[in-house]
Amino acid sequence: RELVEQLGRALARRQFEVHFQPLISLHERIVAGLEALVRWRHPVRGLLSPARFIHLAESAGFLPSIGAMVLEEACARLSEWRGLGLDPGRVAVNLSASQLRDRNLPRFVLDTTMKHGLTPDRIELEVPETVTLGRAGENAIGILSDLRSLGFSIALDDFGTGYASLTHLRRLPVDKIKIDLSFIAGMSGNAADLAIVRAMVNLGHDLGMTVLAEGIETEEQADLLVKLGCDEVQGFLFGRPMPAEGLLAWLRQRQ
């Protein structure tokens, strides 16, 4: 309640920050892109993770404007880093359910991309599997198709946690699946989790999608994923989410 009121003022007070986590191409171990992740620099509580406030912001109706700010910031930083000759590939931005109810979203995303001198192939849009389910999901799928027609790529986030049927997955306008980190965490010690990850990698590939695994923390996990043929990884082993300045230093160091 108190937090909701503060959320309403946080945007104008510029208390939101966008951090960036590297997405790594597993075979070459090079940067394939970055994921933009919002944080709230709360004056009293410190740096708050989106897990603490995204649901609240969504139900209070703040997510369209927070989401717009994140996209704006992601495009601005990518454009700046490209200008410095440090090309991190593409930037991935998370979309919420309420953003995917807005028919004007594709136009807005395209305008923002072009305003920063970028082309749509530089922007990936991440949506949770759950957003595409049910009656509201049909609308979201239409908007995702429009975005994809404009040249943006679409990634299905937290894959495996949304109970989407395989038939459903086949009709989604999606270029990439992001295997949820809960499966990766269990993979090394648990034969069932390993079998599930293997099946998800194969399924994604059979449907012509790129497969990314989230939450890689150990070399053992990375080695297993190489054997399974996973394309991309994201995790603390390769790089944590970092503020823009930190990410810039990280990119420079890798060159």
Ligand code: G
């Ligand atoms: O970075 P962290 O692990 O704290 O993120 C927690 C969750 O918040 C992730 O599932 C991520 O998808 C979500 N999230 C992070 N940034 C954004 C954002 O800008 N918009 C939306 N809708 N979700 C985000």
Ligand code: G
């Ligand atoms: O949008 P999504 O749910 O994919 O957001 C990714 C979240 O996962 C980020 O908030 C990030 O902080 C978190 N994360 C990224 N890498 C790791 C990791 O290696 N281990 C754990 N536990 N969390 C991670």
Ligand code: MN
């Ligand atoms: Mn994500």
Ligand code: NA
């Ligand atoms: Na996830």
